[in-house]
Amino acid sequence: MPEIRPLQVHHLKSACSSCSVLELCLPIGMTGEEVERLDTLIVQRFKVKKGAALYRTGDPLRSLYAVRIGSFKTCVVSVDGREQVTGFHIPGEMLGLDAISADAHACTAFALEDSEVCPIHFAQLEKLAQTLPSLQHNLNRLLSREIVRDHSMLMLMGNMNSDERLAAFLLNLSQRFSIRGYSSKEFVLKMRREEIGSYLGLRLETICRGIAHLRDQGLVEIAGRDVKILDMEGLKQMIAGCHRQPR
Missing domain, CATH: 1.10.10.10 (Winged helix-like DNA-binding domain superfamily/Winged helix DNA-binding domain)
Known part of the structure; x- marks a missing residue:
């Protein structure tokens, strides 16, 4: 079990429209005006130091996190204290989707290196998605990708x-x-x-x-x-x- 360090945050300015991983993240396929509206939900992106937890199992769902720089692992801990890694995430991928069904995170996300994420407030994101079909489509696409990833993992383990x-x-x-x-x-x-x-x-x-x-x-x-x-x-x-x- 890795040492759990407190989250170390350094605030930065944010802009989806100028992000280097724009085409891989939530705004894919959205117009410039739609991206600007999404921008308003990302008040500030922040850095996460290597070894720090972005969120932990049981934490309430507040935001989804787009990885901008660096990488993360997600894991769960068994009753006997053993860690089971459930995924690795790199720039352009989204963290926190596990919390949507129960409004609480089902795993812990640790930074594998000094990293940077863009937090997207989930309640506001849902509200905005109701008025932007392209954004709702992208949310559905992200959730579908998680399901496909789970299926691929099952095949990997079984066959x-x-x-x-x-x-x-x-x-x-x-x-x-x-x-x-x-x-x-x-x-x-x-x-x-x-x-x-x-x-x-x-x-x-x-x-x-x-x-x-x-x-x-x-x-x-x-x-x-x-x-x-x-x-x-x-x-x-x-x-x-x-x-x-x-x-």
Whole structure:
């Protein structure tokens, strides 16, 4: 269980219309005038220090949070105190959607590095969405994406062996970085191996063996947290079952 530090906030000016991840976030497909109306809901964005909790399990729903800079992990804690990582979030993605059904957060969100978020007051967002069909559509799209992500995770856990899970995880990150204009073949893991293992339902030693297996097959190079994908097609074929390993 990571140390829970108090949220450290540094207020900044905000403007959706000039944001570098505009096309990936809630305003996608909205007109300039509509984005300006959404701007009014974001009074100020703020920074979250590495290791700090943006919100915790049980906290009441007040805002959704668009990740502008940095990255986060979401997790739940079992009755015996063990942490289960439920997701990793990078710029352009939305945090806090888990709280909509019960008006309280079902997980805790920790910053994996010094990060910055744009808070969007949820009650005001719902009210604005009633007058902006494009905004309501985007909210529905975000919720649908969460459902699809959950389904993908269930398939990952149920149908893939450990090497395939790791390959799928790396490919998923590769695709998400690519969409944001970063390299799809070289990137840095902001999460620890233990956190990857928790997310994939694998032990730390299994993650370490999996990295060695992928390296031995000439698919990836991983040194510390630096990842270099050598054979993108090979990773995809592994997931597709073309080169399945014995279970």
